Amino acid sequence: MKILVTGDRGYIGAVMVPHLIGAGHEVVGLDAGWYDGCDFGRVPEGYEQRTGDCRDATVDDLRGFDAVVHLAAISNDPIGHLNPAATYSVNADAAVHMGRMAKEAGVTRFLFSSSCSLYGAAGDAPVTEDAQFNPVTPYGESKVLAERGLSILADDDFSPCYLRNATAYGSSPRLRADIVVNNLTGTAFTRGKVELQSDGSPWRPLVHVEDISLAFLAALQAPRELVHDEAFNVGRDEDVVQIREIALEVSSRMDAPVTFAADAGPDKRDYRVDFTKIHRVLPAYQPQWSVPLGVEELARDMAVNSLSAEDFEGPRFVRLARIRELTDAGRLGNDLRMLQPLHAEGVRA
């Protein structure tokens, strides 16, 4: 297949692209380039990388592709709180715009990178894909709006599919420090302590970034009728854990004590997720990772890259800090459009 991957230069994209290419697919990337240069090891190359904003994509940009993998987004709650209008514009409107352009260009399959955070505060029972949405942040709401908008486009010639990822963890050439397992491991590595930002009681579904890639690959290669207008929770039952369990795991692997941040309180995002459907409908999806393995992998790569506390806590790896840095430097407008592209040449190969 020829696949357009948006957000290919972000945390998940930088891991997924080599998997797609390794499976024999041709990949073209489309990314605004917000995190260019924020590297953690070698970033993927050797495929066409287009620089641009999904909100500006045209039908011509989408012609000739068999599928779109839409990862581009404002990828976390803190940025969503900082700028809700841009979050809706990038995460919801741009996703639906990409869907429309793809459909008009004759692209038949559209995989949307959604999130388990659209379930929000969900009570005690593990949530299945038909559970009610109850998002508690603009980020979660934006994912609900995107799914609804894309679903309206579904017809005989256009099959959107919604992959609702658990919170990712694991190493990537575009590492993120602002997701829980990575954060706790990095703090243990750079500061010698596992610092909890909440009281540790919330449940959180987790999934390794490579296993997310395998789920997308399975959905790309599955017969159309299995994925048409369908949602899948992406993760593993074994990795639905309480934050304090993660902290204890990291603590014992990294020999670092657990501490609580001064303002640690309960966390509203508390939910358990059921992953039966993806295993039943897409048996090709065989997750390979577990949190202990991911912590080991992260610790190894942090040592290889001589990670410092300053880098780990700054714009290189914290998405909100990077957005602020680009905005303060006049490179990113308030609508989160690049004013001064980092790549003047536009397309890199």
Ligand SMILES: NC(=O)c1ccc[n+]([C@@H]2O[C@H](COP(=O)([O-])OP(=O)(O)OC[C@H]3O[C@@H](n4cnc5c(N)ncnc54)[C@H](O)[C@@H]3O)[C@@H](O)[C@H]2O)c1
């Ligand atoms: N990482 C997670 O834990 C997680 C969990 C659930 C869902 N997701 C979703 O998966 C996707 C990828 O997440 P990630 O962690 O790789 O995020 P990321 O922030 O690391 O990467 C997002 C990429 O999208 C690009 N981008 C943003 N807006 C754009 C636009 N308008 N046009 C073109 N490019 C744009 C950015 O430059 C960046 O390279 C997102 O949709 C996110 O919401 C992530």
